[in-house]
Amino acid sequence: MVTSEDTILILGLGNILLTDEGVGVHVVEHLRENPPVSTAHLKLMDGGTMGLTLLIDMEDADAMIVVDAALLDREPGAVQVFEGEDMDYFLRHRGRSPHDIGLDDILDGLRLREAVPECRALVGIQPAVLTVGENLTPAVKSAVPKAADAIQSLLASWKIT
Secondary structure, three states, X not given: OOOOOOEEEEEEEOOOOEHXXXXXXXXXXXXXXXXXXXXXXEEEEEEEOOHHHHHHHHHHOOEEEEEEEOOOOOOOOXXXXXXXXXXXXXXHOOOOOOOOOOHHHHHXXXXXXXXXXXXXXXXXXXXXXXXXXXXXXXXXXXXXXXXXXXXXXXXXXXXXX
């Protein structure tokens, strides 16, 4: 449960120069233009590709929602929410390069500092294209408001008091 005094970090991740890879950043921009209805303190943040430098902002959050492109083995533009331990499991079992510093590594840093929020979620969006390009593909662009709706549903389910 989240109180109205708690800070909820909504963090959009991704590289906006790699087509659909930047979808998390686009969702945060959409939320800035169409703020979610909530009585909590929301911090909307473009995390881009900042990596471990995000630890400070994440540690300061009482709850967090991360939005990012995710390989979901679904159709492009599909939105899937992973909450709490499901988020941790998904991040641990996805494929990636051993040289990649990912969100799961950042969460491990939070664990070391005993600062992982109980209320946490990943809103993943299936990309279509991950090559150089500044615009989202049509399928992923149409997923932006769907991801924003998923965030609104998460906030409602966290029963902000």
